[in-house]
Amino acid sequence: MLICFKTEGETGVPKAFEYIVARGHPRILATHRTTFELTKDEHLTERGDCIVAVRSTKGAKDLSPEFQRLARNDSARITVIVAADGRREISIGRGKKQLSFTHPSDLVVRKSGFVCGRTLMTHSNKSASDFSRSFIERLRDPNERIDITLIVDV
Numbered sequence: 064m065l066i067c068f069k070t071e072g073e074t075g076v077p078k079a080f081e082y083i084v085a086r087g088h089p090r091i092l093a094t095h096r097t098t099f100e101l102t103k104d105e106h107l108t109e110r111g112d113c114i115v116a117v118r119s120t121k122g123a124k125d126l127s128p129e130f131q132r133l134a135r136n137d138s139a140r141i142t143v144i145v146a147a148d149g150r151r152e153i154s155i156g157r158g159k160k161q162l163s164f165t166h167p168s169d170l171v172v173r174k175s176g177f178v179c180g181r182t183l184m185t186h187s188n189k190s191a192s193d194f195s196r197s198f199i200e201r202l203r204d205p206n207e208r209i210d211i212t213l214i215v216d217v
Contacts, residue, residue, distance in 0.1 A: 076216045076217060077133060077217055078133075078214060078216040079127065079129045079214075079215050080130075080212065080213065081121065081127065081212070081213040082210070082212055083101065083119055083120050083211040083212075083213070084119075084209070084210060084211070085116035085119040085120070085209040085211060086116065086117055086118040086205060086206070086209060087147070087201065087202045087203055087204045087206070087209060088107045088114075088116075088117045088202075088203065088205055089203050089204075090107045090108065090109060090111070090203075091107065091114060091115060091117075091202045091203050092114075092199075093112070093113070093114070093192065093194050093199045093202070094112045094191060094192050095112045095192060096174075096190055096191075096192045097173065097174045097175055097190050098113045098171050098173050098190055098191065099114075099115050099154070099172050099187075099191035099194070100113045100114045100170065100171045100172070100181075100191075101114075101116045101119045101169070101170045101211060102116070102117055102122075102168055102170075103117075103119045103120075103121070103122050103168035103169070104117055105118055112191065113171070113190070113191045115145060115191055115194065115202055115209075116145070116202065116209045116211065119168075119170070119211070121170070122166055122168040122169055122170060123163075123164040123165060123169060123170050123180060123181055123183065124164055124165055124166060124167050124180075125167075126164055130215055133217050134158040134162055134164075134183075134184070135158060135162050136217050137157070137160055138158075139157060139158025139159075139216070139217045140155065140215070140217075141156050141157065141158055141183065141184040141214065142155050143155075143156075143172055143183070143212070143213055144211065144212040145194075146209070146210045146211070146212075147198070147201050147202060147207050147209045148201045148207060150195075150197075150201065151198075152189065152194045152195070152198055153189075154184075154187050154189040155187070155188050155189075156172060156173075156184035156185055156186050156187035157184060157185050157186040158215060158217075159176070159178055159184075159185050162178060162182055162184075163180050165180035166179075170183040171183060172187045172189075172190075173185050173186075173187060174186065174187050174189075
């Protein structure tokens, strides 16, 4: 199910949500120290050490205009919740006015301030290597449904 909506938070802060479904893959390593990635791609090589989910229902360009608008603010806070098998990992980072959201298949969360068409957020408190190893084990199951929630608030 693909849903995005805007709401006013408890403090009247504009928020937008995105819901994404993805799948696991046997080659998920999640050892990258500065990023993690979701991709629409079905195949994964061992070089993709930042990838935590494949067969994603959205890439950067698929995010709603409202989500993109709010995320393109230097004071935006973006939260990514990756959930599978009753467990979850939460990453919190920042938006940036330079975000372009142009990539058709990838969403990348970065610890750095680097921005390209694949970038979802910068200055994340978490990269792939920070995910718990027991959680990553679940993400290696190709039948595992991975639910991802993106929240942006300004």
